Amino acid sequence: MATSIAVCSGKGGVGKTSVSVNLALTYRKLGKRVAIFDADFGMANSHILMGINPQHYISDVLNGSKSISEIMCKGPNGVMVISGGTGLLEVLNIDRKHRYEVVRLLDELEDELDILIVDVPAGASDNSVSFVSAADRAVVVLVGEPTSFLDAYSFIKAANLEMGTKDFTIAVNMANNEAEAKKHFERFNAIAMKFLDVRLRYGGHIPHSQRIRASIVNRKPIVTQGSDTPEVLAFQKLAKQVLAAPINTSTGIRFFHHGEWEGL
Ligand SMILES: Nc1ncnc2c1ncn2[C@@H]1O[C@H](COP(=O)(O)OP(=O)(O)OP(=O)(O)O)[C@@H](O)[C@H]1O
Ligand SMILES: [Mg+2]
Structure with missing residues (x-):
């Protein structure tokens, strides 16, 4: 049975x-069948980080000209990519009906996949909140800056109050070391605990790394380079923690019909 993981942050x-890309590649290395759904409609760029050029997008599925399988594109190590398209202003803000359609169309992948990773757009739009709540697990990417704290907090609050999403795994990115990352998590968790009825878990940290920057510029994901660098090991830890998190039981549409409430 396929499971879904949404990667969000509030802040851009x-x-x-x-x-999203390096988690996908890490799961792939563990033998899982993985696809990335790039839900940043109109501004999708996960394919750029992977060095591939999709020819078709989710808009081709919504207008009935292609199926999901036809628009899927093969990335490094066999990670599949479903692109939200670039420069497609008309699908930037798809409405509830189309969101529902997209989530249901992805059902056709249930038997072909073990893990669907959803790259969720920045902000706390209906699209972002709905896709996170539709996923089994939510990963919130946090950096140690007040703006990131504020936006992550607003996002978690919106997902919790609007859709009842309770469990979030926090990944601290661009951290100097584990101790610093854990401190950021503890501070953030204390604020969330005080005001929200949510459960946050520390998922791990990704080091601030010139090699990660370079991997993005060179379009060769860091996880495809080497096997025991600090970056690769960090993604392995995070990948394990994410799957160990409890499954959310949010209201609304759910990927692969998990715990579905069918109300539109
Ligand atoms: N661990 C890291 N170390 C150093 N630089 C990083 C790291 N992670 C990300 N970056 C830098 O941050 C930039 C933004 O990363 P990325 O595109 O993954 O962010 P995003 O949250 O998806 O952005 P958007 O909100 O625009 O979708 C990258 O181009 C890279 O230069
Ligand atoms: Mg992005």
Whole structure:
């Protein structure tokens, strides 16, 4: 049975796409069948980090000209990519009906996949909140800056109050070391505990790394380079922690019909 993992942050530019791509490749290394659904409609870029050029996008599925399988594109090590498209302004803000359609269309992948990773757009739009709540597990990418804390908090609050999502795994990105990352998590967790009815878990940290920057520029994900670098080991730890987190039971549409409430 396929499971889904949404990668979100509230704030833009904190590393969601980098985390999505490298998590996907890490699960692939563990023998899982993995696809990335790039839900950043109109501004999708996970394919850029993977060095591939999809020819078709989710808009081709929504307008009925292609099936999901036809638009899937093979990335490094066999990670599949479903692209949200670039420069497609008309699908930037798809409505509830189309979101529902997209989630249901992805059902056709249930037998072909073990893990679907959803790269969720920045902000706390209906799209972002709905895709996170539709996933079994939510990973929130946090960096040690007040703006990231604020936006991650607002996002978690929206997902919790609007859709009842309770469990979130926090991945601290661009950290100097584990101790610093854990401190960021503890501070963030204390704020969330005080005001929200949610459960946050520390998922691990990804080091601030010139090699990660270079891997993005060179379009060769860090996890495909070497096997025991600090970056690769960090993604392995995170991958394990994410799957160890409890499954969310949010209301609304769910990927692969898990715990579905069918109300539209
Ligand atoms: N661990 C890291 N170490 C160093 N630089 C990083 C790291 N993670 C991300 N970056 C830098 O941050 C930039 C943004 O990363 P990424 O595109 O993954 O963020 P994002 O959250 O997906 O952004 P957006 O909100 O625009 O979708 C990258 O281009 C890279 O330069
Ligand atoms: Mg991104």
